[in-house]
Amino acid sequence: MCGIVGYWGKKNSVPILIKGLRRLEYRGYDSAGIAVLDGNNLNYLKRSGKVKILEDALKGSHIKGKIGIAHTRWATHGIPNDINAHPQMDVTDSIALIHNGIIENHSTLREILIRDGVKFRSETDTEVLVQLISSIYNHNGLSLEEAVRAALQKVVGAYGIVLISKDEPDKLIAARFGSPLVIGIGEGEYFVASDAAPIIEYTRKVMYLDEGEMAIISNGELTIKKIFDNTVVSKKISNVEWSVEQIEKGNFPHYMLKEIHEQERTVIDTMRGRLRVEEGDAFLGGIQDFLPRIESARRYYITACGTSWHAGMIGKYLLEEYAGIPVHVEYASEFRYRESIVGPDTVVIAISQSGETADTLAAIRKARDKGALTMGICNVVGSSISRETDCGVYTHAGPEIGVASTKAFTAQVTVLSMFALMLGRRKQRLSKSQGQEITRSMNKLGGYIKEVLADDEQLKIVARATQHVNNYLYLGRGLNFPVALEGALKLKEISYIHAEGYPAAEMKHGPIALIDEKMPVVFIAPRDKTYKKILANIEQVKSRKGITIVFTDKRSEEIERLSDYLIVLPSTHDHIFPILVSIPLQLLAYHLAVLRGCNIDQPRNLAKSVTVE
Numbered sequence: 355m356c357g358i359v360g361y362w363g364k365k366n367s368v369p370i371l372i373k374g375l376r377r378l379e380y381r382g383y384d385s386a387g388i389a390v391l392d393g394n395n396l397n398y399l400k401r402s403g404k405v406k407i408l409e410d411a412l413k414g415s416h417i418k419g420k421i422g423i424a425h426t427r428w429a430t431h432g433i434p435n436d437i438n439a440h441p442q443m444d445v446t447d448s449i450a451l452i453h454n455g456i457i458e459n460h461s462t463l464r465e466i467l468i469r470d471g472v473k474f475r476s477e478t479d480t481e482v483l484v485q486l487i488s489s490i491y492n493h494n495g496l497s498l499e500e501a502v503r504a505a506l507q508k509v510v511g512a513y514g515i516v517l518i519s520k521d522e523p524d525k526l527i528a529a530r531f532g533s534p535l536v537i538g539i540g541e542g543e544y545f546v547a548s549d550a551a552p553i554i555e556y557t558r559k560v561m562y563l564d565e566g567e568m569a570i571i572s573n574g575e576l577t578i579k580k581i582f583d584n585t586v587v588s589k590k591i592s593n594v595e596w597s598v599e600q601i602e603k604g605n606f607p608h609y610m611l612k613e614i615h616e617q618e619r620t621v622i623d624t625m626r627g628r629l630r631v632e633e634g635d636a637f638l639g640g641i642q643d644f645l646p647r648i649e650s651a652r653r654y655y656i657t658a659c660g661t662s663w664h665a666g667m668i669g670k671y672l673l674e675e676y677a678g679i680p681v682h683v684e685y686a687s688e689f690r691y692r693e694s695i696v697g698p699d700t701v702v703i704a705i706s707q708s709g710e711t712a713d714t715l716a717a718i719r720k721a722r723d724k725g726a727l728t729m730g731i732c733n734v735v736g737s738s739i740s741r742e743t744d745c746g747v748y749t750h751a752g753p754e755i756g757v758a759s760t761k762a763f764t765a766q767v768t769v770l771s772m773f774a775l776m777l778g779r780r781k782q783r784l785s786k787s788q789g790q791e792i793t794r795s796m797n798k799l800g801g802y803i804k805e806v807l808a809d810d811e812q813l814k815i816v817a818r819a820t821q822h823v824n825n826y827l828y829l830g831r832g833l834n835f836p837v838a839l840e841g842a843l844k845l846k847e848i849s850y851i852h853a854e855g856y857p858a859a860e861m862k863h864g865p866i867a868l869i870d871e872k873m874p875v876v877f878i879a880p881r882d883k884t885y886k887k888i889l890a891n892i893e894q895v896k897s898r899k900g901i902t903i904v905f906t907d908k909r910s911e912e913i914e915r916l917s918d919y920l921i922v923l924p925s926t927h928d929h930i931f932p933i934l935v936s937i938p939l940q941l942l943a944y945h946l947a948v949l950r951g952c953n954i955d956q957p958r959n960l961a962k963s964v965t966v967e
């Protein structure tokens with residue numbers, strides 16, 4: 355949510371910043387801006403719309419300089435327009451500030467500043483912060499760093515900020531409270547960004563700012579201090595593993611399609627070194643030291659948002675069955691404000707692709723305060739959730755750029771399957787041979803995914819036949835109920851077709867009223883223990899003239915008769931099928947969105963990393 359990039363060095367910062375914005379555009383894309391110091395001159399340019407519009411506008415300007423900041427916005431306060439775009443400037447255009455997050459007490463601060471004679475130009479909470487810094491700087495004889503620190507003490511809310519000033523033209527200051535910031539360390543140059551994507555082509559060496567820390571770059575030196583007591587912090591340098599190729603589209607027209615196709619490999623990466631095929635077991639190094647507490651816990655909570663929450667639902671079904679431990683799955687936004695039964699006998703598992711989602715991070719902090727053991731399942735190495743949890747497992751799906759999550763979801767479910775399997779074996783609820791059935795199926799998953807990806811003709815036919823509908827229904831049972839939820843979410847996110855997921859048998863309690871000849875109904879119907887029941891549900895839709903689109907793992911006369919469109923997938927273990935069937939559902943959403951002319955990688959109003967509440 356909002357992309358931030360800053361540069362301090364020897365080169366002209368403008369191309370570096372623009373390229374950085376393009377790499378961060380998946381975080382927000384309603385407006386963009388840049389501010390650059392050229393000696394004592396501070397020049398800036400802002401444009402509503404995509405980064406490309408800003409880039410074109412820059413071609414006609416003379417903006418250049420070795421220290422600069424840039425921002426791509428996902429609007430919170432104030433509509434997306436040139437004025438509300440960041441950087442926000444103080445009243446004399448001396449300080450430029452970019453911000454990710456929300457200043458919650460902005461109206462009170464704004465009123466005080468207006469009383470002091472400050473004239474505001476934008477509707478943003480960010481302008482309040484830059485005006486506050488400026489007012490403190492100009493009236494108290496403080497240095498820029500001191501003024502920033504003093505202003506931040508007055509602020510309530512979340513921020514990742516970077517600022518520069520023409521009055522101290524050698525300095526770049528960044529601060530973090532609630533919204534992530536990474537600092538890249540090059541040869542005589544520094545980068546600051548919301549995540550590592552804009553940095554990795556210049557340097558692999560990074561430092562992650564922790565909550566309440568600020569970075570001051572001046573005279574070629576980087577100093578990190580605590581915002582609230584000004585003590586200097588010494589931090590370790592980490593190495594980013596991701597490569598530039600991984601964050602580029604390659605030959606695919608969209609990141610989403612590339613990421614869907616990567617799954618034949620990413621699920622293998624997720625299992626690498628962890629799956630013990632012949633022992634029918636799994637080994638997860640990141641939680642090994644905590645296993646006694648994990649095994650003896652009375653209950654688990656899984657907390658997450660969006661797609662990650664759906665993965666959590668699948669995790670619940672698997673964990674309860676394999677490990678026999680009650681699992682509650684809660685949206686992080688609910689968990690953080692609710693009095694749930696959490697204490698030292700509870701394990702709270704946060705699932706997050708980005709590891710930065712504000713609600714999930716807050717949920718983990720609350721769980722920790724209540725004495726629970728916290729465990730993260732994250733994709734981004736070094737992310738806030740992965741650093742703030744007691745233990746965890748990385749999904750190793752590689753960078754996910756498309757806003758609609760695909761490969762991260764299947765990687766999360768893969769981790770949860772291994773986790774449940776491992777606990778089931780340790781608790782002797784699963785025998786070695788039961789374990790082997792699972793591990794052998796998991797071991798073949800990459801090959802099955804390849805098969806599924808090789809032929810999506812039938813999905814394109816379904817997409818063409820249903821591209822003009824307004825609604826879609828997704829039905830599944832057991833483990834495939836969360837898969838139905840995720841299928842529906844993918845479709846609404848990128849094609850803007852309204853879609854709902856339901857447990858198949860619940861259809862008769864409401865959704866059946868919607869069925870007519872214009873309603874496509876997706877059934878996820880493998881030959882598991884509820885297969886016969888779901889056939890009856892398909893029959894009910896068919897007899898009301900609904901369009902039946904059935905995903906199964908074995909052809910039969912009956913299912914052919916009931917299906918307007920039948921997609922037959924390789925047959926696998928019931929517990930692995932949810933991972934496999936998610937892939938054609940992603941492709942169906944993709945093809946529908948392409949036919950409807952939607953922006954696949956940057957769907958309207960959404961953002962990849964939701965770092966505000």
Ligand code: G6P
Pocket residue numbers: 659660661662705706707708709710711714757758759960961962963964
């Ligand atoms: C946003 C994204 C979703 C994602 C959700 C949770 O809504 O658009 O794709 O599932 O955030 O994100 P996380 O990074 O915590 O998994």
